[in-house]
């Protein structure tokens with residue numbers, strides 16, 4: 001085997017770059033999109049309603065509201081929860097910025113609770129410590145697809161009268177104690193970005209069993225405007241009449257996108273089975289590699305695995321995560337880091353968040369690397385990743 005690292009001028013393990021995540025679009029997907037383009041509806045039409053029904057049925061919930069992306073889904077959920085200026089909302093720092101930005105959109109204050117060093121999900125004890133009389137809601141994230149232990153969070157929420165919005169952008173198809181994510185928290189949000197479990201290009205959805213939340217989410221998606229006579233202040237006007245009742249946005253998703261979403265959803269079981277199969281192989285190979293900690297999974301979680309994140313025991317190597325990351329990338333392996341703690345970003349630093357706030361998240365951030373994982377990946381792709389990890393870690397071993 002060629003053991004000169006590609007970063008030092010050797011031959012890379014792979015000839016072409018393997019991305020960390022990628023959609024899987026087939027002929028059937030293309031066909032339904034073309035049919036929708038030929039239909040009478042481009043935006044809000046029958047395909048939006050169909051995708052909402054099918055998502056609701058899939059996760060086992062009463063209502064689903066499809067929107068333009070997962071960030072809009074979070075924003076809409078924060079609006080429906082009545083989050084406003086002066087409120088505090090607790091979330092995790094080990095997430096995509098959108099999980100906290102949605103709190104700022106509503107003029108409220110994000111409060112970061114540290115993560116559990118084993119699951120990398122929000123730590124229930126730190127969460128409880130951060131509750132004040134200003135706390136209005138909790139936004140836990142199902143990091144990588146592993147569901148957060150939601151029962152204790154819901155119990156805490158009940159005690160303090162808080163709303164729980166689960167950011168399940170990573171967890172479509174994940175089960176919590178045998179029940180699908182999406183029907184458990186007060187509201188749950190998903191994303192249909194191309195790297196997520198199913199895609200509509202850009203897209204997202206909020207699911208809920210609560211009638212009031214459902215009405216607010218639907219209003220918020222289209223400017224806060226309604227034609228529903230039961231909701232209008234003045235219902236004496238003619239049939240042209242509508243009213244703006246709230247300050248909403250245009251967060252609509254198109255029929256073209258939803259046609260793709262419906263077609264993708266038909267394949268979700270296959271997509272998830274393949275993700276689980278790949279993770280099993282990764283775990284087998286990588287648990288034997290000294291210096292690599294494979295993902296932990298709580299017994300309450302049956303993950304649909306959006307991401308495969310390993311922790312590097314950096315103390316066992318002559319270099320840090322940065323050098324290992326760059327060396328893997330040079331081998332043509334599409335590594336990534338999920339995530340930079342949200343409050344490290346200059347925007348949050350300017351708001352006054354200080355480094356040191358969540359020591360577990362900060363420590364984990366220095367040690368994690370995301371390896372490629374997507375259903376279309378072949379077993380040979382996976383072996384190349386494992387070979388690259390072995391090659392790089394062997395070279396840098398202390």
Ligand SMILES: *Cc1c(COP(=O)(O)O)cnc(C)c1O
Nearest residue numbers: 069070071096098169191192193
């Ligand atoms: C992808 C993602 C989002 C945002 O979804 P978009 O559809 O990209 O707006 C929010 N939260 C998490 C944790 C995500 O991974």
